[in-house]
Each structure stands twice: as C-alpha cells, then as structure tokens.
Amino acid sequence: MISESKIIVRYQETDQMGIAHHSVYPVWFEVARTDFIKKLGITYSEIEKMGVMLPLTEVTCKYYKGTRYEDELTVTARVLSVSPSRMTFGYQVFLPGEKRPVSEGTTSHGFVDSGTFRAMNLKKRFPKLYQDLFDSIELRDAGG
Template sequence: MNASNYVSQSSIRVRYQETDQMGIVYHSNYLVWFEIGRTAYTHDLGYSYRELEKLGVMLPLIEVKANYRAPARYDDEVIVYTTCTEASGSRLIFEYEVKRKRDDVLLTTGHSIHVWVNKEMKRVNMKEKFPDLFATLVASTTPKGRDRR
C-alpha cells in the first residue's frame, strides 16, 4: 500500500433498521459509518484500535460534522471514503465522503477531530511517545483540499 495520500474505502449495505419512517437513512447512522471508515483506515495502516489501546493510548472524538447532500435508502450499497488530513503529535483530523456505489452520487461529507490521550485521559504527544506510528500517520495524510480519490 502506498501510504502517501492514502484513502480507505469501506463498503456498507444499508440495513432496514438504519432507515427512518421516510425510508431514508437516519442521520446519526452516518456517524457510525464515519467510525467504520476511520477504524478501517488505521487498521489498513497496520494499527488496530485494539492495538493502540494495548499501547496505552486512545483517540477520543472531540468534534464531528456531517453535511447531508442526498439520501441513502434501504439496501443501497454505499462506500465510505476516509482520509486523514492532519496528523500532529496531539490530534488527528479525518475527512469522509459517503457515496452511493451504483451511481457514485455524493451523499454526505464530514470530518472528525480526535486527540491522543492515555488511559487517564491526559494528552499524549505521539511524535515523542510512538515515533514509528506517528511517522506512518503523517506519511498517510492527504492535505485538505487535495484530491482524495
């Protein structure tokens, strides 16, 4: 895998319970899909969340935003494209695009910001504590505004 400008792709089939009375995907499900995307992203780079926790670091969410553009419906297959646009010693920023697979329509965009902390919820400088992991994350980033696919 070429880590520079890496984009993770996660395929999801919309389940009935993810839809609302109008027959479209309920908005909070996109946040779950964002989590699926970033979990796949870190796993693809060789670091599962479980491994990070064993190392004594966690990555809590401090901000999330979603922009809804078109609806997904039951049984649609969607692809979550996930990139990391910033990797610093203290935080990560992920950006997401959710597209319907059959017609490549952009459904939702968003971002999430996370901070590195230890088990006591104190900030950790990953550049100092885990330089190899930090270097891998920095090498994988796609600066904001660059083509992500």
Template sequence: MKTKTKLTVRYAETDQMGIVHHSNYPVWFEAGRTDFIRQTGVSYSDIEARGVLMPLYEIACRFKSPARYEDEVTVVTSLKELSRVRIILSYEVVRDSDGALLATGETLHAFTDKGLRPLNAERAAPDVYKLLKAALEVPSGFKKS
C-alpha cells in the same frame, strides 16, 4: 491515502421517511476510520495497547442526498491533518450505483493517555505516529500498500 469501506444500508438504519437516519453516519464514519487506521499498518487495539487513546472531541456531517434501504454505499476516508496531539479525518459517503455524494464529514480526535490526559503521540508511540504521518504524505488517489 484514501481507503474505501463498503456498507449496505440495513432496514434498521432507516427512518419513517424511508431514508437513512442521520444518527447512522457517525457509525459509518467510525467503520471508515477503523479501516483507515488498519490499512496504515496498525489496529486501534494495537494503538490502545501502547497506552494511546484517540477520543472524539468534534464531529461534523453535511448531508447532500439521502441513502435508502439496501443502497450499497462506500465510505471514503482520508487523513486531513495530523499533529502530535490531534488527528483529523475526512469522510465522503457515496452511493455505489450512481456515484452520488450522500454526505461529507470530519472527525477530530485528541491523542490522550488512558486517564484522558493529552499526550504527544510522536513520543508516546513513535512507530504509530510514523505510520500515520506516512499516510498523510501519500499522494491523493494512491493507496499505500
């Protein structure tokens, strides 16, 4: 399963060189991740209401080409790996006008309780885990409906 989140580069996101500052990509990844989770059939707030948190513990971003003010971009998000204790999501940021790949990245998240102690997501929120697992099993190029 892959989701697409559309964004338009705001002036405040650019630096003195007129390109998107690197600090914005994690924010864009978060927008993509939030959309991805929602499209599995549950929201972040629903997951947290069940007592399950997903703190970020690692992030990677590889820059390929610069984005500029008013570029329309799409963050393509997919689930790379899921276990009972962690989830890894992958991202591609693409410029809509020419299809140029601007950046790729990954975020790694643990499943924890509200005290940030690790927990087994399959036991703590079996319905959520089942939805995420189903998203992992959807063939590439297909969007779960």
C-alpha cells in the same frame, strides 16, 4: 492514503420515510476509520494496548442526498491533518456509480494516555505510529 469501506444500509438505520437516519452517518464514519487504521498495519485495539486512546472531540456531517434501505454505499476515509496531540479524519459517502458524495464529514480526535486520560504527545511517545499517520496524508486533487 484513502481507505474505502462498503456499507449496506440496514432496515433499522432508516426512518419512517425510508431514508437512512442522519445519526447513522457518524457510525459509518467509525467503520471507515477503523478500516483505515487496519490498512496502516495496526488495529484500534493494538493502539489502545499501547496505552493510547483517541477520544472524539468533534464531528461534522453534511448531507447532500438521502440514502435508502439496501443501498450499497462506499465510505472513504483519509487523514486530513495530524499533530503531536490530535488528528482529523475526512469522510465521503458515495452511492455506486456516482462521483459526487451523498454526504461528507470529519471527526477530530485527541491523543490521550489510557491510564490518565491526559493529553499525550504521540510524536514523542510513539514516533513510528505518528509518522505512519502523518505519511498517510494525501492532498485532494483540484477537482476533489
């Protein structure tokens, strides 16, 4: 499954050159990740109420082309990998009508118990959630 989220670059997200600051791309990734989870049929807050937290363990971002104030962007999110203890999302940011992303990146997350913050085995504790995440993985086509 690939989720798409619409973002409009806000003035406060730009730097003195009028280009979206590099620091906002991970924020846009979070918007896309939250939308992705909703499209699975559950919300982040519901996952947290189950006692599962997904702390960020790594973020990457590559920038290919700048975006500017009021640009209308599409941020795609997909699960790249999932194991019983962690998962990785992949993201791409597109300008309208362009096939090549202006940016792409990843975030990696661990599954931890919200009470103890100890790592948990999601597959054992919440097998349906684990399976839904696992089943959402799509392989990129050869051109992608």
